[in-house]
Amino acid sequence: MSRVLMRGNEAIAEAAIRAGCQCYFCYPITPQGELVEYMARELPARGGAFLQAESETAAINMVYGASAAGVRTMTSSSSPGISLKLEGISYMAGARLPGVIVNIMRGGPGLGNIAPAQGDYFQATKGGGHGDYRLIVLAPSSVQEAAELVMLAFDLSDRYRTPAMLLADGMLGQMMEPVELPDPIDPATIPGRPWALTGAVDRAPNVVLSFDLDPQGLKEMNKGLQRTYQEITERELRWEEVDTEDADLLIVAYGSMGRIAKSVVRSAREEGIKAGLVRPITLWPFPYARIRELSERVSTVLTAELSAGQMWEDVRLAVGDRAATPFFGELGGVVPTPRDVLSEVKRYANG
Amino acid sequence: MPKGIAVIDMERCKGCGLCIAACPFGVLGFSEQYNSSGYNVACMVQPEKCTGCTICAQICPDVAIEVYRKETAKGAA
Amino acid sequence: MPMVETRIPEGYTKVFTRPEALSDAQYTYCPGCHHGVITRLVAEALDELGIRGRTVGIAPVGCAVFLYRFFNCDFVQAAHGRACAVATGLKRANPDLVVFSYQGDGDLGAIGTAETVHAANRGENITVIFINNQIYGMTGGEMAPTTLPGQRTVTSPGGRDTRLMGYPLKVSEMLAQLDGPCYITRQSVHDARHVGLTRKAIVQAFRNQLEGKGFSLVEVLAACPTNFKMSPEQGNTWVVEKAMKAFPLGDLKGA
Numbered sequence: 001m002s003r004v005l006m007r008g009n010e011a012i013a014e015a016a017i018r019a020g021c022q023c024y025f026c027y028p029i030t031p032q033g034e035l036v037e038y039m040a041r042e043l044p045a046r047g048g049a050f051l052q053a054e055s056e057t058a059a060i061n062m063v064y065g066a067s068a069a070g071v072r073t074m075t076s077s078s079s080p081g082i083s084l085k086l087e088g089i090s091y092m093a094g095a096r097l098p099g100v101i102v103n104i105m106r107g108g109p110g111l112g113n114i115a116p117a118q119g120d121y122f123q124a125t126k127g128g129g130h131g132d133y134r135l136i137v138l139a140p141s142s143v144q145e146a147a148e149l150v151m152l153a154f155d156l157s158d159r160y161r162t163p164a165m166l167l168a169d170g171m172l173g174q175m176m177e178p179v180e181l182p183d184p185i186d187p188a189t190i191p192g193r194p195w196a197l198t199g200a201v202d203r204a205p206n207v208v209l210s211f212d213l214d215p216q217g218l219k220e221m222n223k224g225l226q227r228t229y230q231e232i233t234e235r236e237l238r239w240e241e242v243d244t245e246d247a248d249l250l251i252v253a254y255g256s257m258g259r260i261a262k263s264v265v266r267s268a269r270e271e272g273i274k275a276g277l278v279r280p281i282t283l284w285p286f287p288y289a290r291i292r293e294l295s296e297r298v299s300t301v302l303t304a305e306l307s308a309g310q311m312w313e314d315v316r317l318a319v320g321d322r323a324a325t326p327f328f329g330e331l332g333g334v335v336p337t338p339r340d341v342l343s344e345v346k347r348y349a350n351g
Numbered sequence: 352m353p354k355g356i357a358v359i360d361m362e363r364c365k366g367c368g369l370c371i372a373a374c375p376f377g378v379l380g381f382s383e384q385y386n387s388s389g390y391n392v393a394c395m396v397q398p399e400k401c402t403g404c405t406i407c408a409q410i411c412p413d414v415a416i417e418v419y420r421k422e423t424a425k426g427a428a
Numbered sequence: 429m430p431m432v433e434t435r436i437p438e439g440y441t442k443v444f445t446r447p448e449a450l451s452d453a454q455y456t457y458c459p460g461c462h463h464g465v466i467t468r469l470v471a472e473a474l475d476e477l478g479i480r481g482r483t484v485g486i487a488p489v490g491c492a493v494f495l496y497r498f499f500n501c502d503f504v505q506a507a508h509g510r511a512c513a514v515a516t517g518l519k520r521a522n523p524d525l526v527v528f529s530y531q532g533d534g535d536l537g538a539i540g541t542a543e544t545v546h547a548a549n550r551g552e553n554i555t556v557i558f559i560n561n562q563i564y565g566m567t568g569g570e571m572a573p574t575t576l577p578g579q580r581t582v583t584s585p586g587g588r589d590t591r592l593m594g595y596p597l598k599v600s601e602m603l604a605q606l607d608g609p610c611y612i613t614r615q616s617v618h619d620a621r622h623v624g625l626t627r628k629a630i631v632q633a634f635r636n637q638l639e640g641k642g643f644s645l646v647e648v649l650a651a652c653p654t655n656f657k658m659s660p661e662q663g664n665t666w667v668v669e670k671a672m673k674a675f676p677l678g679d680l681k682g683a
Contacts, residue, residue: 023521049520053513054546061510061543065517068504069484069525073517091507197502197518199482199525207496208504356440367460367653367660373620390459406620408444412464412660413455418444419436 003180008143009034009173011181012102012166015147016074017042018184019154021100023049023066023073025059029081030114031170032104036076056081060088060101067097068208070196072154076102078170079120080111082128089163090129093225094210096195098157100150101135102166104173107333115333116171116256121310124167125284132222134229136164136236137283141259143177149281151182156236158191160228167283169306171256171335229285238281239290243269247276249349250294250323252315253304254280256335261304264341273349283311291318300348304328304341324348355403356419359393363415366390370407370416376400379407449474449483453497460660462650462667463491463559465617466626467498470530470557473631474501477638479526484518486511486529490566492559495530509540512547515554526637528555533574534564537599541573544599551608551642555633558599560614561650562671569655573597576674581655596674600647604680611636611644611682614675618651618664622677632683644682649675 006014013035016024024039036052043050049066053059059075066073077085082103092099105120107113122128124137136156140146150166157164197206212218240258242265244250249268253261258279268275278294280287295301301323303312309327316325328344330336357370357378364386370393371379380396395401403420449471457463474480480501487495487505496503506514511529519527536544536558547554563581564570570583574596578587604612611633615626626648633644649671651663658666 023517025517051516051520053516054542057510058513058516058543058546061507061513062517062520064506064510065504065514065519066521067517068514069518069521071521073521087507088510095505197484197504197525198522199484200500200502201481205496205500206502209496211493211505352437352439355443356436358436363454365459369460369660369664372661372664403443405444409620409623410465410617412457412459412461414446414450414464414468416444417442417446419440420443422439422441 003178005176006143006179007034007174007176008146008168009104010038011143011147011179012076012150013038013042014181015150016100016154017046017048018182019151020072020185020187020190021048021074021154022071025051025053025062025073025075027053027056027059027077027081029078031106031173032076032078032102035102035104035173056084057087060085063099064088064092064095064097067092067099068197070193070198072158072190074100074102076104078104078106079108082120082123086129089135090131090133091210092163093133093135094131095208096161097163097208098161099163100153100157100166101163102150103168105167105169113333114170116169116306116335117333118169118255118257118306119310120167121283121305121307124165125286133225134284136160136162136232137167138164139167139254139281139283140172141255141279143172143175144179146172147179147181151185160232162228167255169256233285236282237285237287239287240279240281242277242279244276244278244294246274248274248298249276249300249302249345250298251275251277251302251304251345252280252291252311253277254283254311257304257306260336260338260341263338264345267338267342268345268349273345275345275349280311286314288314288318291315292322295319295322298323300324300326302326302328302345302348306330306335352421353399353401354421355401356398357395357401357407358417358419360415361386361392363413364390364392365413366392367412368393369410369412373406373410375404375406376402447471447475449480449500450498451500455498456494457491458654460653460663461491462561462617462648465623466557466559466648466650467492467495469623469627469630470528471499472627473634476631477634479634479638482524483526483528486514486527488529488531488535490532490535490564492530492532509535509538510543511535512540512543512552512554512556516547516552519552519554523553526634528557528634530557531559532565533560533562533572537573537597545603548603548643548645549606549608551610553637553640553642555637556643556645557630558645558647559650560647560675561652562596563652563655565652565655574675576670598675600645600680603645609643609645609681610641612680614647614649614677614680616649616667616672616677618667649677
């Protein structure tokens with residue numbers, strides 16, 4: 001372990017290299033430029049392959065190829081670029097190819113702006129690309145956690161043979177914080193890939209496909225995917241709780257907003273409001289059961305996001321009518337202060 | 352004995368006729384047989400004229416033809 | 429129906445047989461389709477160079493989507509147009525692999541133009557087999573980027589009107605202008621002599637990769653008798669009288 005001051009984007013890049021990422025493909029876009037620059041400088045020097053592709057579409061298909069060849073591989077982008085990558089992500093899901101996609105979200109829709117936002121929650125957790133697939137989505141709220149979660153993303157992606165996304169926003173990408181970088185993994189611990197395309201010597205040819213023209217065959221393929229998603233849901237749920245034991249008002253927030261909410265809980269407590277926080281770390285799978293359980297004991301479950309209310313839909317699914325489910329959001333890359341959120345909390349606490 | 356023999360895999364043949372058109376010696380023609388896919392397959396109609404030149408096999412889109420050539424005194428031609 | 433067992437008399441040697449790099453699977457191509465010949469020539473090149481065990485093929489969408497069934501080597505199926513990007517990923521991850529893509533005109537010259545041009549421009553050390561049959565085959569005969577002026581397709585029912593639909597895209601000529609590629613050639617398989625030349629070109633394109641020379645592309649003119657609504661023989665005539673006029677054969681870069 002080594003403690004250094006790093007920008008979120010750089011910590012993600014360094015952690016990816018330490019996770020054994022051998023091939024990284026990208027297309028420049030703000031606000032994740034430092035990630036690209038770091039990879040360009042570091043990855044080739046440490047024996048990996050870096051390539052700036054002609055488009056985000058090409059970059060994700062390079063990831064598809066490198067993953068098929070059997071190596072740990074990653075691409076990163078920001079919102080509009082992720083839209084272009086969705087084709088490749090759907091193909092990776094169908095072809096059971098691992099790989100990590102980093103989305104440093106910015107304001108949308110369209111070109112939007114380069115300020116921090118969380119408007120890609122639907123895109124990340126509800127498909128985005130075509131077909132019945134799911135993407136493991138990990139949402140860090142600190143530079144430290146970003147480094148740890150990108151390593152976890154590689155592990156989960158390999159373990160379940162499905163792509164995984166690190167979903168952060170421009171604030172986290174640009175933020176500088178002290179971070180204890182995890183030690184590089186031992187490459188021997190990376191699960192074997194007997195299915196990889198390494199040349200058919202002394203074995204039958206391997207094929208990597210995302211299709212089956214026979215409906216019964218495609219049904220079976222899809223059932224296999226669904227079994228994997230079920231397994232992930234049962235085993236890989238992650239979230240953080242702050243002061244939930246005696247809370248009467250629960251905030252649900254993730255990523256940068258989760259970080260803001262944490263300080264709001266503290267301030268609220270100082271003012272005598274029994275606030276608590278659930279910060280989902282896996283956005284898919286989503287911790288429905290825990291939020292439902294907690295909602296039995298609180299009067300209000302306030303969802304806070306840098307969007308018009310995307311995760312809010314999942315929170316409402318979890319809570320039902322067991323508690324009030326108001327929403328607080330900011331739009332367009334505007335980041336609320338803890339005070340803004342606190343006044344919202346007070347409104348419902350006094351409510 | 353002819354110089355060559357073209358062996359047509361009837362199950363692979365799709366009856367496209369390209370080998371028939373390509374054979375410079377009129378060796379090949381349509382048979383009276385149909386394979387399990389319903390294709391009217393090609394066959395050697397004048398086998399004695401075959402030289403084993405492999406043109407039919409080169410042009411066959413379905414890799415359905417194998418060609419044998421008579422060994423000469425000098426060995427396999 | 430019973431198979432007729434052909435007995436080969438003594439004193440004959442087999443001089444033409446299926447390449448070992450082809451599996452026993454029956455092609456799914458239509459009768460008289462030139463894909464079948466080109467697919468075989470790729471397999472023959474793998475045999476000749478002894479590289480089947482280190483080769484990864486990339487299947488496109490469309491009529492050649494089942495390529496992985498026809499070959500005895502590792503295979504991946506790529507999204508429409510993305511084969512050159514997938515090839516890049518494979519090759520950068522494992523430069524010891526021999527990587528080839530097999531793409532049609534719509535795949536390589538329409539939706540995948542950017543991927544193709546940039547892989548070529550990087551001199552990506554891969555082999556690209558480009559089947560130019562001037563039409564979209566599997567989707568039902570729509571106009572391709574290479575469809576000839578005046579050629580009728582289901583999406584140019586009055587014939588390709590160049591004022592509205594542009595001109596046949598000369599992909600190989602375009603690529604030959606770039607510094608990246610080492611070998612760009614256009615061939616045809618309408619007769620045995622040209623089949624031989626195409627075979628030679630494909631072997632060369634793989635040899636270039638083995639020698640680390642960079643991007644090689646073999647364009648092969650082909651007919652789609654089904655969608656041309658022609659007999660296979662008429663398809664050959666089309667290639668000679670029409671396609672070769674718009675797309676002259678020969679080496680455009682390197683050899």
